[in-house]
Amino acid sequence: MANSKLYKGSLVTIILKLLNESDKMYGYEITQKVKELTKGELKITEGALYPALHKLEAEGLLEVEVKKVDNRLRKYYKLTEKGNKETVSKLQELQDYIKTMQVLVNPKLSLE
Amino acid sequence: MVKLEEEDIEFIDNYLENSEIFYADIRMEMTDHVASEIELLMDSDQTEFYDTFKSYMLSNKSILLDNNKRYIRGADKSILRRLWVELVKLPTLLVFSLIFFISYKWLSTIEVESLRHYMALFPVVSIVPFCTVYVVALKMFKLPRFSGIERLAFLYMFCFQLLNFMSSFSGLYIQSRSNFYIVAIVMSIIATLSLLIIKITIMIINQYRKNYKYIKS
Numbered sequence: 001m002a003n004s005k006l007y008k009g010s011l012v013t014i015i016l017k018l019l020n021e022s023d024k025m026y027g028y029e030i031t032q033k034v035k036e037l038t039k040g041e042l043k044i045t046e047g048a049l050y051p052a053l054h055k056l057e058a059e060g061l062l063e064v065e066v067k068k069v070d071n072r073l074r075k076y077y078k079l080t081e082k083g084n085k086e087t088v089s090k091l092q093e094l095q096d097y098i099k100t101m102q103v104l105v106n107p108k109l110s111l112e
Numbered sequence: 113m114v115k116l117e118e119e120d121i122e123f124i125d126n127y128l129e130n131s132e133i134f135y136a137d138i139r140m141e142m143t144d145h146v147a148s149e150i151e152l153l154m155d156s157d158q159t160e161f162y163d164t165f166k167s168y169m170l171s172n173k174s175i176l177l178d179n180n181k182r183y184i185r186g187a188d189k190s191i192l193r194r195l196w197v198e199l200v201k202l203p204t205l206l207v208f209s210l211i212f213f214i215s216y217k218w219l220s221t222i223e224v225e226s227l228r229h230y231m232a233l234f235p236v237v238s239i240v241p242f243c244t245v246y247v248v249a250l251k252m253f254k255l256p257r258f259s260g261i262e263r264l265a266f267l268y269m270f271c272f273q274l275l276n277f278m279s280s281f282s283g284l285y286i287q288s289r290s291n292f293y294i295v296a297i298v299m300s301i302i303a304t305l306s307l308l309i310i311k312i313t314i315m316i317i318n319q320y321r322k323n324y325k326y327i328k329s
Binding site: 064066075 | 115116117118120121140141142143144145147148149175178179182183186187189190193194323324325326327
């Protein structure tokens with residue numbers, strides 16, 4: 001992941017936000033979507049993505065569905081009801097963090 | 113967009129299995145990821161499957177093997193997290209209290225000191241039910257090697273050592289009738305933990321049967 005230290009703490013929020021915007025996604029699709037949205041600035045490695053997905057699954061925030069697609073089995077992830085609630089709270093948390101950082105980094109801009 | 117043939121997918125799967133990525137659930141997801149990446153590379157570079165695969169593996173194999181270890185550690189953590197979640201639930205506390213009450217009543221009717229010789233057997237006896245559930249379920253449902261199921265052995269080992277320690281510890285305290293409480297508490301912890309492990313084993317096996325019904329052993 002680019003600028004890994006800064007982005008690492010937001011990985012879960014990024015995953016939840018993307019899943020919130022689509023019905024279901026698989027691992028590789030998430031990495032490509034992030035790459036596309038950030039124009040290649042942020043690249044999520046599989047070593048960071050899959051453990052995060054498995055952790056969210058174990059916590060009951062995601063449910064999985066395995067389907068046969070393109071000659072192979074594919075594991076799709078989608079948000080549970082608990083996951084939807086967690087997404088709202090994580091996004092709020094991230095927005096508050098960005099606002100606070102904005103105040104610290106660029107006080108003039110944040111007052112406008 | 114290039115789509116890999118079934119034999120190409122099988123080739124990737126076999127390659128990963130021969131590279132000691134044994135667990136079917138981890139390998140399934142990794143195969144899909146590698147296949148998707150190879151399809152993209154074949155599309156952009158206009159290359160054939162074997163050349164693309166070879167070049168991909170040259171630069172990514174060590175990362176994949178490292179990730180495999182990471183996923184296995186994740187499976188262990190997930191099992192321990194489940195145990196913790198179950199431990200702090202109200203029904204667990206109620207079961208513990210009930211077993212404690214029954215144990216205490218039972219201990220008051222027997223000669224407690226005679227128990228000292230049998231305390232060491234408690235962990236062995238308590239491990240039998242969940243090992244039976246595990247083996248019977250695997251035989252009955254003919255499941256392949258799944259990380260979440262196979263790593264339950266790690267939980268069994270951990271709990272067996274814990275129960276063994278507790279039994280040895282409580283054995284030292286069985287000297288008079290005043291030690292009812294300690295013995296009853298140890299017996300309740302052993303029984304509650306054993307029941308929880310059986311519950312977790314059944315939950316995990318059922319989850320894999322539901323989510324991975326397409327994967328055959």
